[in-house]
Amino acid sequence: MAATGQWRRMGRLFEMAPALRRCPRVYSTSPAFAEVLRLPQKQLTKVLYPLRELAQHLVTDSGSGLIEQGLFDPSLEDIARAESIFEATARNRIEYLSSAVRLDHAPGLQQPEVCFIGRSNVGKSSLIKALFSMAPDVEVRISKKPGHTKKMNFFKVGKYFTLVDMPGYGYRAPEDFVDMVETYLKERKNLKRTFLLVDSVVGITKLDNIAVEMCEEFALPYVMVLTKIDKSSKGYLLKQVLQIQKFVNTQTQGCFPQLFPISLAQP
Numbered sequence: 001m002a003a004t005g006q007w008r009r010m011g012r013l014f015e016m017a018p019a020l021r022r023c024p025r026v027y028s029t030s031p032a033f034a035e036v037l038r039l040p041q042k043q044l045t046k047v048l049y050p051l052r053e054l055a056q057h058l059v060t061d062s063g064s065g066l067i068e069q070g071l072f073d074p075s076l077e078d079i080a081r082a083e084s085i086f087e088a089t090a091r092n093r094i095e096y097l098s099s100a101v102r103l104d105h106a107p108g109l110q111q112p113e114v115c116f117i118g119r120s121n122v123g124k125s126s127l128i129k130a131l132f133s134m135a136p137d138v139e140v141r142i143s144k145k146p147g148h149t150k151k152m153n154f155f156k157v158g159k160y161f162t163l164v165d166m167p168g169y170g171y172r173a174p175e176d177f178v179d180m181v182e183t184y185l186k187e188r189k190n191l192k193r194t195f196l197l198v199d200s201v202v203g204i205t206k207l208d209n210i211a212v213e214m215c216e217e218f219a220l221p222y223v224m225v226l227t228k229i230d231k232s233s234k235g236y237l238l239k240q241v242l243q244i245q246k247f248v249n250t251q252t253q254g255c256f257p258q259l260f261p262i263s264l265a266q267p
């Protein structure tokens with residue numbers, strides 16, 4: 001079956017891992033990534049390719065096509081290269097720029113922009129904080145309580161792009177949420193990619209559906225990120241992933257076909 005190809009390719013990646021360890025300067029200067037590369041093979045797969053583990057359980061499942069097509073499969077070099085974008089240096093400044101409650105208060109920037117949207121408490125700010133872990137001077141506030149982020153917060157990621165942390169929709173969303181976020185999504189000229197975060201435990205809610213419809217209506221290229229995958233058993237996560245992948249395959253046009261599953265919990 002098609003999975004065989006995936007496994008073979010994974011074998012090649014693992015063969016490369018010791019090489020990456022030997023010359024970390026070429027691929028990564030991050031101690032955290034070097035630590036991940038030192039993990040035993042099984043744990044390394046779990047951390048970097050969480051859906052692979054689930055794919056094993058689909059050998060006899062008729063839904064297998066869904067997840068194989070949906071596997072996101074960056075190489076170790078790709079991951080290391082992407083990570084280097086978030087490494088704060090004198091030449092690659094990562095900094096908080098400003099906050100806005102209206103689009104016309106947003107910084108007037110030309111460089112590409114990406115934004116993170118999703119229900120309150122889904123983990124938007126946490127993901128951004130994790131992405132900025134190599135920029136300790138940048139403060140990103142997170143909270144256990146939903147509705148914590150009240151404004152659109154703009155961060156500069158070197159010369160590459162601006163990243164925007166949005167308030168969440170749903171419980172304790174700011175009153176002016178629709179004016180703020182819908183207008184931003186509709187009119188922000190340099191918005192290149194929207195990351196729509198969905199809680200993998202909860203699945204796609206009615207409000208997520210509205211967010212999807214909005215992205216579709218405004219013809220935005222967007223990516224679906226499944227958060228908090230550490231909170232489910234393998235069986236439950238598999239069920240959720242299949243359901244969400246089916247939704248993406250059948251109900252969306254502008255959504256990137258592969259899901260991005262994430263966990264910010266320690267492995």
Ligand SMILES: Nc1nc2c(ncn2[C@@H]2O[C@H](COP(=O)(O)OP(=O)(O)OP(=O)(O)O)[C@@H](O)[C@H]2O)c(=O)[nH]1
Pocket residue numbers: 118119120121122123124125126127141142143144145146147148149150166167168169227228229230231262263264265
């Ligand atoms: N178990 C687990 N908890 C997470 C994960 N990511 C975020 N959380 C927790 O989820 C809670 C909400 O996180 P935030 O990042 O503040 O959520 P948000 O989407 O920014 O929420 P608003 O600002 O209210 O819209 C916090 O208690 C985080 O610690 C994850 O991957 N696993």
Ligand SMILES: [Mg+2]
Pocket residue numbers: 124125126141142148149165166167168
């Ligand atoms: Mg937040």
